[in-house]
Amino acid sequence: MGNIKKCINYLKDPALVARFQRFFGVVRLGNQQEESVVFTPAENGEWKTNGSVVLKRDDGDHRITNKFWFYLFFLGTYLGDEIGYSIIIPFFIWNIDSAIGRKMVLVWAIVMYIGQSIKDIIQWPRPACPPVVRLQKKWSVEYGMPSTHAMISIALPFSVLHYISNRYQIDYTIAIGLALVWCVLITLSRLYLGMHTVLDIIAGLLLATVLLIPFVPIADILDRFLMYFKWTPLVLLTTTVLLILVYPTGDQWTPTKGDTSLILGTCAGILTGGWLLVTLGIQNEYRALNPTNNHVDWPSLKDIGMIVIRSGLGYACIAVSFLIVKYVFVVVDVLLTKCGVTVTDSNLNRHIAVLDNTYKYLTFYLVSGVTIFVIPLLQRELHVQRLSFYNEAK
Known part of the structure; x- marks a missing residue:
């Protein structure tokens, strides 16, 4: 038991993250801490050293000595946040396979909900600064484990790999290699940016692996059921809203509940849009389901051109949709203010929690519905559609 505790404390040590950062060219300037200093959590997100010196979470001055790793790891971390999702999920639906895209989103929502909930239950802080250099402010107030x-x-690459292998002939060497590169790039980026301890990363990888075993087949079955169930929109709306309401919240505000609302709204919107396509007869299931008959060929120049046009049109529509929804909520804010309702939290300088979660949920619910339902119809009207899209009911 003692050895296990020592191992956990070692993997939690922020000095380990600081050494990783220095190895890849992130150098803290001034007030450098000795690696022998032991950091233990104190109150209010502070960290206390073995010399009883209390240190605030402060990035301090730093210098980047290797730009290659800097840009590579920033790219890696964007693959695992909403910027990456906003690019990858629509691209997959429009250009590869919408049925796999729906299942991928379902797995993503389940895994993220569980992970985010555990964060706000355990409430372990992110690695201390110093000795770590915090290169990203966005999630600094969130907890870190897992x-x-x-x-x-x-969860994303390996669930997609499973679903694709059931529908198409693929080169497993290339597919597994890409999935591993994706995984390594994202995980190492979190250490490079000073956002997680090594223990946070290992726990996240292990937890996701365990969750994939039951939830990948469950998501496949659930997606097939939801596409043909009469009351799917009501079930999705009720379930996701209930999950937001029961989401664990602590005394200290963090953006995790808002992010979880965003994720659940996206999932509900994508699946509702898919249900509409099937219910209206726009998508059917008449396709060869034997993977030996579904070859994956490299796209021709014409195919690449169509992908560029299709994607460019789609992303432009998504941007317009976001602007429209944002404008509508600005009007709602004005109306609520005139009615005497408080819409902003002066301490946090943002919407009050109820409005923040509601706006995020509805925004991504509506835009996700546009992504899978409206945009493909527009692509069809402009004759840039992907023909196999209409045979992907399941």
């Missing part, structure tokens, strides 16, 4: 970036780095 790393949901690490969870998604496993």
Whole structure:
């Protein structure tokens, strides 16, 4: 038991992350801490050293000595946040396979909900600064255990690999290699940016691996059921809203509940849009389901051109949809303010929690529905559609 505790404390040590950062060219300037200093959590997100010196979470001055790793790891971390999802999920639906895209989103939502909930239950802080250099401010006030970036780095590529292998002939060497590169790039980026301890990363990877075993086949079955069930929109709306309401919240505000609302809204929107396509007869299931008959060929120049046009049109529509929804909510804010309702939290300088979660949920619910339902119809009207899209009811 003592050895296990020592191992856990070692993997939690922020000095380990700081050494990783220095190896890849992140150098802290001034007030450098000795590696022998032991950091233990104190109150209010502070860290206390073995010399009883209390240190705030402060990035301090730093210098990047290797730009290659800097840009590579920033790219890696974007693959695991909403910027990456906003690019990858629509691209997959429009250009590869919408049925696999729906299942991928379902797995993503389940894994992220569990990971985010555990974060707010355990409430372990992120690695202390110093000695770590915090290169990203976005999630600094969130808790760190487990790393949901690490969870998604496993969940997304390997669930997609499973679903694709059931429908198409693929080169497993290339597919597994790409999945591993994806996973390694995202996980190492979290250490490089100073956002997680090594223990956070390992816990995220292990938890996601365990969750994939039951949830990958469950998501496949659930997607097939939801596409043909009469009351699917109501079930999705009720379930996702209930999950948001029961989401664990602590005394200290963190953005995890808002991010979880965003994720659940996306999942409900994608699946509702898919249900509409099937219910209206736009998508059917008349396709060869034997993987030996579904070859994956490299796209021709014409195919690449169509992908570029199709994607460019789609992303432009998504951007317009976001702007429209944002404008509508600005009007709602004005109306609520005139009615005497408080819409902003002066301490946090943002919407009050109820409005923040509601706006995020509805925004991504509506835009996700546009992504899978409206945009493919527009692509068809402009004759840039992917023909196999209409045979992907399941």
